[in-house]
Amino acid sequence: xxxxxxxxxxxxxxxxxxxxxxxxxxxxxxxxxxxxxxxxxxxxxxxxxxxxxxxxxxxxxxxxxxxxxxxxxxxxxxxxxxxxxxxxxxxxxxxxxxxxxxxxxxxxxxxxxxxxxxxxxxxxxxxxxxxxxxxxxxxxxxxxxxxxxxxxxxxxxxxxxxxxxxxxxxxxxxxxxxxxxxxxxxxxxxxxxxxxxxxxxxxxxxxxxxxxxxxxxxxxxxxxxxxxxxxxxxxxxxxxxxxxxxxxxxxxxxxxxxxxxxxxxxxxxxxxxxxxxxxxxxxxxxxxxxxxxxxxxxxxxxxxxxxxxxxxxxxxxxxxxxxxxxxxxxxxxxxxxxxxxxxxxxxxxxxxxxxxxxxxxxxxxxxxxxxxxxxxxxxxxxxxxxxxxxxxxxxxxxxxxxxxxxxxxxxxxxxxxxxxx
Ligand code: HGY
Ligand code: MN
Ligand code: MN
Numbered sequence: 001x002x003x004x005x006x007x008x009x010x011x012x013x014x015x016x017x018x019x020x021x022x023x024x025x026x027x028x029x030x031x032x033x034x035x036x037x038x039x040x041x042x043x044x045x046x047x048x049x050x051x052x053x054x055x056x057x058x059x060x061x062x063x064x065x066x067x068x069x070x071x072x073x074x075x076x077x078x079x080x081x082x083x084x085x086x087x088x089x090x091x092x093x094x095x096x097x098x099x100x101x102x103x104x105x106x107x108x109x110x111x112x113x114x115x116x117x118x119x120x121x122x123x124x125x126x127x128x129x130x131x132x133x134x135x136x137x138x139x140x141x142x143x144x145x146x147x148x149x150x151x152x153x154x155x156x157x158x159x160x161x162x163x164x165x166x167x168x169x170x171x172x173x174x175x176x177x178x179x180x181x182x183x184x185x186x187x188x189x190x191x192x193x194x195x196x197x198x199x200x201x202x203x204x205x206x207x208x209x210x211x212x213x214x215x216x217x218x219x220x221x222x223x224x225x226x227x228x229x230x231x232x233x234x235x236x237x238x239x240x241x242x243x244x245x246x247x248x249x250x251x252x253x254x255x256x257x258x259x260x261x262x263x264x265x266x267x268x269x270x271x272x273x274x275x276x277x278x279x280x281x282x283x284x285x286x287x288x289x290x291x292x293x294x295x296x297x298x299x300x301x302x303x304x305x306x307x308x309x310x311x312x313x314x315x316x317x318x319x320x321x322x323x324x325x326x327x328x329x330x331x332x333x334x335x336x337x338x339x340x341x342x343x344x345x346x347x348x349x350x351x352x353x354x355x356x357x358x359x360x361x362x363x364x365x366x367x368x369x370x371x372x373x374x375x376x377x378x379x380x381x382x383x384x385x386x387x388x389x390x391x392x393x394x395x396x397x398x399x400x401x402x403x404x405x406x407x408x409x410x411x412x413x414x415x416x417x418x419x420x421x
Pocket of ligand 3: 095102137391
């Protein structure tokens with residue numbers, strides 16, 4: 001897709017080949033045999049990706065800082081250091097079988113904007129900051145969007161630092177190790193806010209491709225609830241224990257999940273109910289399972305509907321089922337968020353001025369922008385995902401779409417820098 005009217009908007013054209021090269025290089029950091037990436041939060045691969053980003057940034061003279069939960073800030077100075085920054089960013093961490101664009105696109109597009117401004121000697125009054133949020137994916141350590149949620153005060157810092165991965169390594173230990181391996185940098189306080197925040201991200205769904213639109217002007221993010229359910233039965237010998245004496249946690253968990261699915265079934269197919277993690281213990285073929293834990297990821301754009309569905313799920317996940325005891329706890333309740341109408345308009349105007357086909361949309365995936373929007377005027381820009389595939393190693397977005405989105409990001413950030421917000 002050609003970017004029309006290159007100078008009509010008076011803002012500089014980004015360097016598309018540089019952006020594409022950076023994606024290819026980042027895709028090799030944690031790259032998997034199937035063409036995806038496994039660059040989970042605070043792993044050596046995540047540290048390597050941050051290292052590489054910092055090399056590109058410091059080569060330009062940008063300064064770097066890190067806050068107590070590991071959110072990374074790269075700053076391009078403006079003429080007025082006293083003014084709050086215009087911000088952009090996303091995440092470098094990935095799912096274990098993630099794609100090459102989820103998160104990293106917004107980070108590299110943001111860096112591309114900073115470098116484009118340098119290449120064209122654009123001076124801004126406001127500083128411009130690129131943020132790399134820590135642990136957006138919530139796969140190695142829970143919950144999802146950990147860094148931005150802690151920065152916003154939605155998740156206590158101590159709880160996040162104490163979170164353990166499957167091997168018992170805590171965020172605190174892994175973060176200390178990463179910080180020791182990164183170049184020394186300024187320590188930032190929690191609670192980053194700015195004049196404006198605009199995040200570029202792949203859509204991770206099929207809508208833009210189906211509608212043949214290159215740019216998603218994101219107006220909102222739907223709500224997300226995360227629950228952890230525990231089913232407790234009684235371990236018993238697989239050979240000697242008759243069914244009538246069993247308290248089989250797996251049988252009970254399956255029956256409960258079937259009941260939950262029936263309860264939340266949505267003919268309009270708007271509600272999203274996912275059991276993504278399911279653990280059976282002790283996990284021996286010869287022992288009747290005594291315990292099952294599973295996650296529930298629940299999403300919906302309407303806060304009321306999400307809340308009452310979540311409460312109904314908690315009701316059903318307590319008490320006895322199939323001779324086993326069930327309990328559940330709330331891991332995260334993230335409300336839907338509306339983006340700042342003025343910034344959404346700036347994104348739309350940028351797409352119009354560049355002659356790009358765009359559409360307004362609500363994000364089905366959650367993003368760090370959700371927590372920034374609670375405290376800073378925010379907006380997002382989407383680019384298409386091929387066949388809507390994401391959180392999958394086959395994830396793909398064409399270079400020209402990535403470049404077009406980064407150009408819109410550049411135009412919108414420059415517009416935001418001079419807006420009264
Ligand atoms: O799950 C999400 O919505 C995000 O991609 N982590
Ligand atoms: Mn993401
Ligand atoms: Mn993701």
